[in-house]
Amino acid sequence: MSLPKAELHLHIEGTLEPELAFELAARNGVELPYADTEALRKAYQFDDLQSFLNLYYELMAVLRTERDFEDLANAYLARAATQGVRHAEIFFDPQAHIARGVDMGTVVEGLWRALGDSEARHGISTQLILCFLRDESAESALRTLEAAKPYLDRIVGVGLDSAEVGHPPVKFREVYEAAAALGLRRVAHAGEEGPPEYITEALDVLGVERIDHGLRCMESPELVARLVRDRIPLTLCPLSNVRLRTVDVLGDHPLPAMLDAGLLCTVNSDDPAYFGGYAGDNFDAVRSALGLGEEQLRELARNSFVASFLDHDEERRTRYLSEVEAYEFG
Numbered sequence: 276m277s278l279p280k281a282e283l284h285l286h287i288e289g290t291l292e293p294e295l296a297f298e299l300a301a302r303n304g305v306e307l308p309y310a311d312t313e314a315l316r317k318a319y320q321f322d323d324l325q326s327f328l329n330l331y332y333e334l335m336a337v338l339r340t341e342r343d344f345e346d347l348a349n350a351y352l353a354r355a356a357t358q359g360v361r362h363a364e365i366f367f368d369p370q371a372h373i374a375r376g377v378d379m380g381t382v383v384e385g386l387w388r389a390l391g392d393s394e395a396r397h398g399i400s401t402q403l404i405l406c407f408l409r410d411e412s413a414e415s416a417l418r419t420l421e422a423a424k425p426y427l428d429r430i431v432g433v434g435l436d437s438a439e440v441g442h443p444p445v446k447f448r449e450v451y452e453a454a455a456a457l458g459l460r461r462v463a464h465a466g467e468e469g470p471p472e473y474i475t476e477a478l479d480v481l482g483v484e485r486i487d488h489g490l491r492c493m494e495s496p497e498l499v500a501r502l503v504r505d506r507i508p509l510t511l512c513p514l515s516n517v518r519l520r521t522v523d524v525l526g527d528h529p530l531p532a533m534l535d536a537g538l539l540c541t542v543n544s545d546d547p548a549y550f551g552g553y554a555g556d557n558f559d560a561v562r563s564a565l566g567l568g569e570e571q572l573r574e575l576a577r578n579s580f581v582a583s584f585l586d587h588d589e590e591r592r593t594r595y596l597s598e599v600e601a602y603e604f605g
């Protein structure tokens with residue numbers, strides 16, 4: 276669906292399509308343990324978040340040079356442009372690269388080569404959000420923030436991702452305080468597989484402005500009331516929830532109930548190469564599986580710009596919002 280939208284929950288490493296993975300593997304002399312792209316696609320069957328993360332980290336081995344990160348980001352932006360994405364706030368996982376000997380500069384400079392002229396080339400404005408891996412130590416997160424200091428003009432904020440259960444937000448209090456002191460915006464994955472308490476803790480302890488996923492807030496009426504009252508955006512990823520089995524089938528997704536409750540929901544793609552669809556595909560899927568009407572779809576698109584970190588450019592936000600209002604559904 277080409278309804279204009281902002282993508283607010285997108286891991287750039289999760290846009291690595293099998294074809295590009297094999298191309299980069301050949302370019303870098305990396306051996307992949309799959310015969311071909313078809314065999315690799317067959318491995319995209321997940322039982323939960325961890326089973327996905329295992330493959331996600333394994334395939335990153337092909338990303339080595341600035342050019343690799345540039346090609347990855349350009350491929351994503353080209354596809355996103357066909358799906359109505361007008362603005363993208365893109366997550367990246369530097370610790371997963373630094374651990375393989377690929378330094379922060381290679382990752383950020385490489386991504387920037389694509390992001391820097393994304394507007395001219397793809398018609399998409401972009402921002403970068405550095406994510407800390409929550410299954411790594413708090414010290415490692417602090418070292419990562421330190422390594423990012425030379426690149427802060429290219430990074431709008433910090434996030435928290437990877438294996439959630441057993442790694443509560445409070446573990447990252449110090450690094451979030453340091454990020455806030457540097458003027459960085461703050462978001463965190465919470466309530467994807469983890470309990471509603473992790474959402475509360477992300478708000479209270481980490482001071483996040485948006486919650487990534489946040490699905491499990493629906494188990495706590497008090498928390499829902501708070502999220503509604505404080506207009507805290509949730510970056511939902513419906514196809515991801517089905518592939519990672521937090522929701523059995525898309526028809527059971529709580530999105531309609533969340534909208535009815537007055538939550539500020541957005542629809543995003545998370546790791547589209549792995550979960551079967553980009554941002555517009557997620558909109559198409561919720562439209563057909565959940566019977567969302569045009570006004571609800573327009574509300575989701577409007578919310579994406581309201582929830583975006585475009586505060587420095589209200590003129591642009593207003594322009595995008597007027598594109599949402601002018602859109603004619605096919």
Ligand SMILES: Nc1ncnc2[nH]cnc12
Binds near residue numbers: 286464
């Ligand atoms: N859906 C997800 N949850 C947590 N960490 C991730 N890293 C990439 N995708 C993720």
Ligand SMILES: [Zn+2]
Binds near residue numbers: 284286436464545
């Ligand atoms: Zn995610």
